[in-house]
Structure formats: structure tokens, C-alpha cells
Amino acid sequence: MDQTHAKALEALQPFIHLANSTSATSPRFIANLITNATSNPQTYVFAELLESPTIQSLRSPDTPAEFQGYLTLLEIFAWGTWQEYQATPNLPKLSAEQALKLRLLSLLSLSATTKPLTYSALTTALSLPSTADLESLVTTAIYASLITARLSPATNPPTVNVTAVAPLRDVQPQSLPKMISLLTEWETRCGEVVADLEAEIARIKTDAAKHHAKEQSHQILLEEAVQRQAASPLEDAGVTAGPRSRGGKPGLNAGRRGAGSGGNKREADDFDEDDGFFEAGDGGAELGSRMDIDEGAGSRAGSSSRHSKRVLGRMS
Known part of the structure; x- marks a missing residue:
């Protein structure tokens, strides 16, 4: 055109x-x-x-x-x-x-x-x-x-x-004042629309900032709640964090004292208790009955090593 x-x-x-x-x-x-x-x-x-x-x-x-x-x-x-x-x-x-x-x-x-x-x-x-x-x-x-x-x-x-x-x-010359008036009115309306849009944009930005701050606060509270929930079962069971191992992970010690090597010592003591039997050559010469117990029972068949034997007999 x-x-x-x-x-x-x-x-x-x-x-x-x-x-x-x-x-x-x-x-x-x-x-x-x-x-x-x-x-x-x-x-x-x-x-x-x-x-x-x-x-x-x-x-x-x-x-x-x-x-x-x-x-x-x-x-x-x-x-x-x-x-x-x-x-x-x-x-x-x-x-x-x-x-x-x-x-x-x-x-x-x-x-x-x-x-x-x-x-x-x-x-x-x-x-x-x-x-x-x-x-x-x-x-x-x-x-x-x-x-x-x-x-x-x-x-x-x-x-x-x-x-x-x-x-x-x-354009007819007599129509110019009317056209100028219409354009001025249109410009005023455009200015009002632009002002309304700017106010709406500012409101949206303010609401977005408030919403973001609220989400951050909620996230912090959620993380704290998760940490408390994770620590609660351990405290109820009496388990405390122990020293770190070589790998960097903390060890856990049972609540009762003496755990660790004490369990092996008790087993050794159980073997020394007097259960009515005595070992041969341990001060008893007479045996009501004797039997040899192979301490290596259950070992691999065909093993060339010999297991020590204990001679047990019931005291008369």
C-alpha cells in the first residue's frame, strides 16, 4: 500500500x-x-x-x-x-x-x-x-x-x-483539531494502561518474593524436623556415637559396659570350669572310664595335620 x-x-x-x-x-x-x-x-x-x-x-x-x-x-x-x-x-x-x-x-x-x-x-x-x-x-x-x-x-x-x-x-484541514483531540485522548489512555501494567508487575514481583521467602523458611523447618527424626531412634536405643574408624565413619558402642574382647574371655573361663571331668595326667591316675575326644571333629576330611586330643574321664 x-x-x-x-x-x-x-x-x-x-x-x-x-x-x-x-x-x-x-x-x-x-x-x-x-x-x-x-x-x-x-x-x-x-x-x-x-x-x-x-x-x-x-x-x-x-x-x-x-x-x-x-x-x-x-x-x-x-x-x-x-x-x-x-x-x-x-x-x-x-x-x-x-x-x-x-x-x-x-x-x-x-x-x-x-x-x-x-x-x-x-x-x-x-x-x-x-x-x-x-x-x-x-x-x-x-x-x-x-x-x-x-x-x-x-x-x-x-x-x-x-x-x-x-x-x-x-485529510480535510477542518478535521485536524478533532484528530489531534482524539490522538491526545488515545495517548492518555495508553499512559493509564502502561501505569496499570507497571503497578501489576510490581505487585507480582512483591508476591513472588514473599512466596520465595516462605518456601525457604518452610524448607529450613523441614530439614530440622528430618534431622531430629533421624537422631531420635538412636537416643531411644541408648546408642551413642563413638570414635571414628579409619574409614572416617563413627563407630557405635553398645550401652552396656564390657562389650568387645570381654566376650572372648568369658568363653575361655567356661572351658576351665569343673564339669565332673578331668584331664589325664592332671593328678588323677585312676579312671572309671576313659574316652578320647577329638577336638578337631568337624574338620576337613583328609587333613594331614593332626589335632590334639584331650583324654577325659569321669572321676570315681
Whole structure:
């Protein structure tokens, strides 16, 4: 669409040069210049031509009445519509090329302001005799890159679905204060929205920091509880941490005293207790009965080593 606007400005430049030349002094010459500019198939913007002092000279009271309407006609081509042309008296009659151009420009304005864009509304606004003429006009606008649209004749009601409009309509000078007011209001609303967003972002960050601190506190309490739970069974069983072994792990000592090598000493004492038997050669010569007990019973069969034997006998 920007390329379309650039092409339209480029097409208008020859007419601007003619308007600024020294020969452009006659009202008839100016009227012919306006007619040629509005009839050219490539021209769609006219603000620069309107600003020319030569064109503005038609506002002079000395301008003949037959040429006074040409300035108003050029203003309608710049920002007006087909309906405005029909409603304004004493305007020059349009050629076929001018009529097509003004209808195309009016279609741009209607596409930007009217929703939905029905067939009936367009044929009335553009004074088209039939639906076929409307479809031909819309197709011409599409191929000229003035609009991006799709015809929907089968819908109820039939509509023209416009999705993009070329920025080719000039702005009426009287509408500038209203546009400035609307833009100022829009800027104020944008500032309020930005302030609300910043306040919401600050609130979310504060809540996130509080939640993080709460999670850290909960994690610390949980770790302390786990440590207390792990130490509780050992304390109930009377097990205390002993000195560290060579591997670096603490040893555990049973609660009762004397554990360790004391168990081996007791077993040795049990063997020395008098159980009614005596050893041979231990001061008893007479034996009521004697038997040899092989202390190596249960040893591996076929062992070449001999086990010591104890001769036990019951005292008579």
C-alpha cells in the first residue's frame, strides 16, 4: 500500500510543476489543469496541488463564476465522496474518467468507515445502476491495489469483505483539531494502561518474593524436623556415637559396659570350669572310664595335620 501512495505522489508531480510555472495565471488554464489531474488514472492524492498558490487563486472574487467550482471539485477529489459531489451545486460536469476516479476514491472512504459493506449500501452511495457495475468497480479497485477485498455475492445480504485500504485519501484541514483531540485522548489512555501494567508487575514481583521467602523458611523447618527424626531412634536405643574408624565413619558402642574382647574371655573361663571331668595326667591316675575326644571333629576330611586330643574321664 505504501508503494501505491508513492506512485500516486509521483504521478501528481507534473501537475504541481505546471501549477507553479509562471504561465499558470489564467483561470481557464487552472481549470484545465484540475480537470487533467483528476482524470489521470494514476493520481489519487491532491493535497500538494491544492496547497499551490495558483490553485488557491480561484478563491478570488475576480474569478469568473464558471471556473469557481473547480477548486471545490478538487477538494472533493482530495477528501470528499460521490455523495458530496451530488449534493453540492454549481460543480463542473464530470467526464467518464473523473466519475470512475471519484467512485474509486469514495469506495476507499466507505471501506474505512462502513461495516458491513453490503451491496445495497454501496450501490446507493455510489449511484451504480446494477450489482454487476458494483462488482466491476470493486474488481478495478482490487487490481489497482487500492483495497484488499473479497466479493461475497452468495451471503445474505451480499457483502464486500475489505481487509485493507490504501492510505490515499487526504485529510480535510477542518478535521485536524478533532484528530489531534482524539490522538491526545488515545495517548492518555495508553499512559493509564502502561501505569496499570507497571503497578501489576510490581505487585507480582512483591508476591513472588514473599512466596520465595516462605518456601525457604518452610524448607529450613523441614530439614530440622528430618534431622531430629533421624537422631531420635538412636537416643531411644541408648546408642551413642563413638570414635571414628579409619574409614572416617563413627563407630557405635553398645550401652552396656564390657562389650568387645570381654566376650572372648568369658568363653575361655567356661572351658576351665569343673564339669565332673578331668584331664589325664592332671593328678588323677585312676579312671572309671576313659574316652578320647577329638577336638578337631568337624574338620576337613583328609587333613594331614593332626589335632590334639584331650583324654577325659569321669572321676570315681
